[in-house]
Amino acid sequence: MAISSTEAPRSTHLPAILHFAATLGVALFIMIAGLGISVVAALAVFTAVNAILPDIKLLQAVLVMLLGVAACFGYFWGSNRILDMAYPARGENIAANINSANAIRPWLFLGPAVVILGIYLVYPVINSIILSFHGPDGNQWVGGANYAWLAKDAAFRESMRNNIFWLIVVPTAATFFGLVSAALTDRIGWGNIAKSLIFMPMAISFVGASVIWKFIYDFRPQGSEQIGILNAIVTFFGGDPQAWITLPLWNNFFLMVILIWIQTGFAMVILSAALRGIPEETIEAAIIDGASPFQIFYKIKVPQIWGTIAVVWTTITILVLKVFDIVLAMTNGQWGTQVLANYMFDWMFRGLDFGRASTIALVIMAMVTPIMVWNIREARKDMK
Amino acid sequence: MSSVVGTRPALTWAVHLSVLFLVALWTLPTLGILVSSFRDKDQLAVSGWWTALVPAERNIVARAAPPEDAVAENGNWIIAGNVFEGSGKATAFGISSREPAAYAVGDTVELRDGGRLTLDATGDYTISYVKKPDGNRGQRIFVTSVEPPKFTTANYRTVLFSEGLGKSFINTMTVTIPATVIPILIAAYAAYALAWMQFPGRALLLATIVGLLVVPLQMSLIPLLRLYNDIGIGKSFIGIWLAHTAFGLPLAIYLLRNYMAGLPREIIESARVDGASDFEIFRKIILPLSFPALASFAIFQFLWVWNDLLVATVFLGNNEEQLVLTGRLRELLGSRGGNWEILTASAFVAIVVPILVFFAMQRYLVRGLLAGSVKGG
Numbered sequence: 001m002a003i004s005s006t007e008a009p010r011s012t013h014l015p016a017i018l019h020f021a022a023t024l025g026v027a028l029f030i031m032i033a034g035l036g037i038s039v040v041a042a043l044a045v046f047t048a049v050n051a052i053l054p055d056i057k058l059l060q061a062v063l064v065m066l067l068g069v070a071a072c073f074g075y076f077w078g079s080n081r082i083l084d085m086a087y088p089a090r091g092e093n094i095a096a097n098i099n100s101a102n103a104i105r106p107w108l109f110l111g112p113a114v115v116i117l118g119i120y121l122v123y124p125v126i127n128s129i130i131l132s133f134h135g136p137d138g139n140q141w142v143g144g145a146n147y148a149w150l151a152k153d154a155a156f157r158e159s160m161r162n163n164i165f166w167l168i169v170v171p172t173a174a175t176f177f178g179l180v181s182a183a184l185t186d187r188i189g190w191g192n193i194a195k196s197l198i199f200m201p202m203a204i205s206f207v208g209a210s211v212i213w214k215f216i217y218d219f220r221p222q223g224s225e226q227i228g229i230l231n232a233i234v235t236f237f238g239g240d241p242q243a244w245i246t247l248p249l250w251n252n253f254f255l256m257v258i259l260i261w262i263q264t265g266f267a268m269v270i271l272s273a274a275l276r277g278i279p280e281e282t283i284e285a286a287i288i289d290g291a292s293p294f295q296i297f298y299k300i301k302v303p304q305i306w307g308t309i310a311v312v313w314t315t316i317t318i319l320v321l322k323v324f325d326i327v328l329a330m331t332n333g334q335w336g337t338q339v340l341a342n343y344m345f346d347w348m349f350r351g352l353d354f355g356r357a358s359t360i361a362l363v364i365m366a367m368v369t370p371i372m373v374w375n376i377r378e379a380r381k382d383m384k
Numbered sequence: 385m386s387s388v389v390g391t392r393p394a395l396t397w398a399v400h401l402s403v404l405f406l407v408a409l410w411t412l413p414t415l416g417i418l419v420s421s422f423r424d425k426d427q428l429a430v431s432g433w434w435t436a437l438v439p440a441e442r443n444i445v446a447r448a449a450p451p452e453d454a455v456a457e458n459g460n461w462i463i464a465g466n467v468f469e470g471s472g473k474a475t476a477f478g479i480s481s482r483e484p485a486a487y488a489v490g491d492t493v494e495l496r497d498g499g500r501l502t503l504d505a506t507g508d509y510t511i512s513y514v515k516k517p518d519g520n521r522g523q524r525i526f527v528t529s530v531e532p533p534k535f536t537t538a539n540y541r542t543v544l545f546s547e548g549l550g551k552s553f554i555n556t557m558t559v560t561i562p563a564t565v566i567p568i569l570i571a572a573y574a575a576y577a578l579a580w581m582q583f584p585g586r587a588l589l590l591a592t593i594v595g596l597l598v599v600p601l602q603m604s605l606i607p608l609l610r611l612y613n614d615i616g617i618g619k620s621f622i623g624i625w626l627a628h629t630a631f632g633l634p635l636a637i638y639l640l641r642n643y644m645a646g647l648p649r650e651i652i653e654s655a656r657v658d659g660a661s662d663f664e665i666f667r668k669i670i671l672p673l674s675f676p677a678l679a680s681f682a683i684f685q686f687l688w689v690w691n692d693l694l695v696a697t698v699f700l701g702n703n704e705e706q707l708v709l710t711g712r713l714r715e716l717l718g719s720r721g722g723n724w725e726i727l728t729a730s731a732f733v734a735i736v737v738p739i740l741v742f743f744a745m746q747r748y749l750v751r752g753l754l755a756g757s758v759k760g761g
Contacts, residue, residue: 020584061558061621068562068625072569080663105662106583113574113633114589119611120604120630121596127607138610177406184403187396194403196746198410203742204735205691207710211717211731212413215420215724227432227724229416261410269750293395322600325693329714344602345694354606361602372598379594380587 023100027107030086031115034079034108042071072112079108125365131358138354146359156360159338162252163367166323166339169253171316173260175309178267182275183297185268195272199265206262206325213258214330219243246335255337258326263319267312274308275301314371321367340364414735417728424534425725439530441475443484444468446525448501448509451517461513463499463522468507472529477503484526495523503527539729547726548704549733552712556690558621559700559708563628563689564682570629571636572678576666578637579644580652590641596634604631605698612699619706624699631695632685639755643677644670680752683745690738709734 046067053059083104087097107114135142150156181198185191201209218228222241226232231241245251278301286300302309324341331337333346340360347357420433431440446467454461467474476485479493479501487493492502499511501523509525544550577583578590608627617623647670655665671678693710700706707715713727713734720726742749 061554061562064621065562065565069565069569072566076569076573076663080661084661103583106577106581109573109577109581109662109666110589112570113637116570116626116630117593117596117633120608120627121599121634122592124604124607125599127610128603131606138606181403181406184399184406187399188403191403194407196743197407199746200414200739200742201410203687203691203738204414205693205710205713205738207693207713207717208691208731208735211713211727212417214717215417215728216413218724225430225432227429229412229432229434232432232434261413264410266753269753273750273754318598318600322602324602325710325714328693329717341600341602348606349697354610358606361600361606364600364602368598368600372595375598376591376594380591 023103024107026086026100027104027111030079030082030104030108031075031111033082034075035112037078038071038074041074042067075112076109079111080105083108128358128361128365131354132362134355136351136353136355142355146355149356150359150363155333155338155343158336159340159343160363162337162339163321165252166256166259166320167317169256170259170263170320171313173256174263174316175267175271175312177260177264178269178312179271179302179309181264182268182272183301186272186275195265195268198268201262202265204262206258206323207329209258209262210326210329213254213261214245217244217254245331245337248336251331251335251337255326255330258330259320259323263316267316270308270312271305274305278304314374318368318371321364417731420724421539421728421732422535422537423539423725424536425539425723427531427534428725428728436535437533439532442472442529442531444527444529445481446527448511448522448525450522451519454511454513454517456516461516463511463513463517465509466507467503467509467525467527468529472507472531474503474505474507474527474529476528478526479524481526485528499523501525539725540733543726543729543733547712547716547730548707549709549712549730551705552707552709553733555700555706556709559624559628559696560686560689562621562625563632564685566625567629567632567636567685568678568682571633571640571681572671572674573666574633575637575640575644576662576670578641580665580670581662593634593637597638599634601631601694605694609698619699619701619703621700621706624695627695627699628685628689628692632681632688635684636681639681639752640674640677642755643674647673676748676751677755679745679748680755683741683749684752686741687738687749 046063049063050060053063083101087101087104089098089101091097131138132146133143134140181195185194185198188194204212216228216230218226219231219241220226220228226235226241230244235241244254247254282300282304283296286296291300322341323339324345327333327337327339327342328345333339333342338346340363344357344360344364347353347360351357416433419436420428423433423436426442427436427440430442444467449463449465451463454463456462467477474489476488478484478486479495480486487503489503489505492500495501495511497513497517497519498515499513499517501509501511503509503525507527507529511523544553578586578593604627612618612623651669651673652665655669660668691710693714696708696711700708700711702711702715713730716727716730
C-alpha cells in the first residue's frame with residue numbers, strides 16, 4: 001500500500017496525503033475486521049462440523065475448501081457491510097459519507113489481492129536481494145562472497161551456457177513449428193482436430209512429459225531388442241543404439257525437444273488467430289498479382305504478424321528461464337545438462353545454502369527483467 | 385484461401401501430408417505410453433509398444449521338474465510338465481544357452497545324463513530315463529515361444545493401490561481445487577476495482593501487476609519457506625493453497641481486468657443511476673457477464689496447479705502422506721527407472737485429468753490465451 005501513497009502527492013498538498021493515508025487506515029481497519037470475523041466464523045464451523053465428520057482426509061479437504069471459499073465471500077460481503085454501517089448513506093452527513101465510502105471501497109475490494117501479492121511476490125524479491133548477501137542459513141552477513149563464488153563456479157557457468165542454448169533453441173523452434181502448423185492447419189478441413197492434437201501436450205505436466213520422452217529415449221545395450229522408439233528407428237536403419245540423455249552436449253537438445261513439444265501448440269494457437277486477423281484485401285491483392293502460396297506466406301502474412309510473433313517468443317522465453325522440472329526429472333543436471341532453475345533448486349534443497357540459492361535466483365530475475373520492463377511499457381501504451 | 389490451394393492439387397496433398405506428419409509427431413509420444421501402460425509387463429519389457437498388436441517372440445528359460453519327481457511308467461522313468469507359466473506356443477527349443485533354439489518342436493534330444501527330452505508346441509515336455517535318474521536339479525530347457533499380444537489393467541491396479549498413486553491423486557485434488565477457486569474470487573474483486581473504480585494509485589498498481597506476471601517463482605521460494613517456518617505454517621495444505629493463490633493472482637487480475645474493462649459502460653452507469661452499489665453491480669452484473677474470462681483463468685490455474693512440481697515440492701515436501709502426483713511420478717522415475725509398466729501407467733494416471741479438462745474446455749483455454757498474450761502481456 002506504500003506503493004500508492006507515493007503517487008498521490010504529485011497533484012495535491014499535504015492534507016490530501018493525510019486524507020489518503022486516513023482512507024487507507026480505515027480501509028485496513030475494516031479489512032482486518034471483516035477478515036477476522038469471517039475467519040473466526042469459518043474456524044468455528046470447521047471445529048463444529050469436524051467433530052461429527054468421519055475421519056476421512058478427502059472429506060476434511062472438501063470442508064476446508066468450502067469454508068475457505070465461504071470465508072472469502074464472507075470477507076467481501078462483511079467488509080462491505082461494515083463500511084456501509086460506518087458511513088451510512090443517509091442522515092446529515094450523507095454527502096461526506098458517500099464520498100468517504102467511495103474512497104475506501106476500492107481498497108476493500110483490492111485488499112486481499114494487494115496483501116497476498118505483497119507477501120508472496122514483492123517481499124520475496126526484496127528479501128532475496130538481502131539473502132544473497134548472507135550465508136547458508138540466511139543470518140550471517142557475508143558481503144559479496146556469494147557473488148564472488150558464483151563468478152568462479154564451474155557448474156554455474158555450465159548452467160549459464162545451457163540456459164543460453166535453451167533460450168536460443170526453444171523459443172525459436174516452438175515459434176517456428178507453431179507458425180508452420182498454424183499456416184498448414186488453417187488450410188484444411190480437419191484443421192481443428194489437428195490443432196487440438198498438436199495443442200494437447202500443453203495439458204501435460206513437465207514431469208509427465210519427461211516420462212513420455214524418457215520412454216522414447218530408452219536405451220538397451222546393442223544386440224537386445226530396443227523398446228525406445230528412437231533407438232528402434234536408429235537400429236532399424238543400421239545405426240548403433242545410443243544412451244541419448246547421457247551424450248555430452250547433445251543431451252541438452254534432447255531435453256529441449258520436450259519443451260518444444262509442449263510449447264508448439266501454444267505458439268500455434270496464438271499465431272493462428274493472428275493469421276486469421278490479417279485483412280483479406282492484402283492477400284487478395286497478392287493473389288491477383290500472381291504471388292505463389294509461399295510468397296504470400298513469407299512476404300505478405302508473416303510481416304503483418306511480427307508483433308504477435310514477438311509476444312509468443314517472449315512468453316516462451318520467460319518459461320524457458322524458469323524451466324526446472326524437465327531437467328530435474330530427466331537427468332537432474334548430470335551429464336552436463338544443468339540449468340539455472342535446477343541449479344538454484346539444488347543449492348536450496350541439497351546444498352541447503354539459502355544465500356547461494358538466492359543469488360542464483362537473482363540471476364534468473366535479472367534475465368527476466370528486460371522482458372518485464374518491455375511488458376509494462378506495452379501494457380501502459382495499451383491502457384491509454 | 386481455397387482458391388489458392390484449389391489450383392494446385394499437388395500442394396493440397398502436400399499440406400494434408402505435412403499436417404498428418406506433424407500430428408503423428410505430436411501424438412505418438414503420448415500414444416506410446418498409453419498403449420504401453422495396458423501391455424503385459426513381460427511383453428512390454430522385451431518389445432516396442434508399436435509391436436503391441438503382433439504376437440511377440442520370446443525366449444524363456446524353464447527348468448524341468450527335479451529328477452526326484454520322476455515317476456515309473458511302462459518300465460521307464462518319466463518327468464513331465466509344461467514350460468509355460470500361462471499359455472504359449474513353442475516354436476523351437478534347446479538345452480544350452482549357446483544354442484537356445486537348436487531343435488524344432490517335436491524333436492527328441494539326448495541329454496548328457498542319458499534322458500531323452502521332447503517338447504511339443506503347447507510347451508509340454510517329457511524326459512524319459514531307462515533307469516531312475518538322480519540329482520536334485522531339474523534340466524534347463526530353453527524355449528523360443530510366440531505369445532499372442534496380452535493386454536491387462538494389472539499395471540493400473542499396481543500403481544493405484546500399491547505404489548501409492550491413489551493417495552497422491554487425492555492429494556493433488558486436495559491441492560488443486562481450492563487453489564483454483566480461491567484466487568478467482570480474490571482476483572475478480574480486485575479486477576473490478578481496477579477496471580471500474582476511481583482511486584489514486586490505480587495506474588501504478590496495474591503496472592505492478594503486469595510486472596509481477598513474469599517474476600520467476602524461484603525468487604519467492606526461499607523467503608516464503610523461511611516465513612512459513614517462522615510463523616509455523618510449515619508444510620501444510622493451507623500454505624500451498626495460499627502460495628498457488630498468490631502465484632496465480634497476477635495473471636488472474638490481468639485477464640479479468642482486461643475483460644471487465646471491455647464490458648459496455650452503459651450497463652454499469654445505468655445500474656449506478658438506479659442506485660445500485662458497487663458491491664451489487666459487481667455481484668449481479670459484472671460477475672455473470674465475466675463468466676468466459678473466469679472460466680479461462682480457472683482452466684489455466686487448474687492445469688498449472690495440477691501439473692506443478694516445484695511449488696508442491698517446496699511447500700508440501702516429499703513425505704509419503706502429502707506427496708502429489710507430479711512428485712510421486714518424479715520419485716518413481718528415480719526408484720523404478722526401468723519398470724516401464726509402472727512408469728507408463730503412473731504417467732497416464734497423472735496426465736489423464738488435465739487432458740480431459742483440456743479437451744472439454746479447450747474453447748475457453750484458447751480464448752484466455754489470446755486475451756492474455758496478444759494484448760502485449
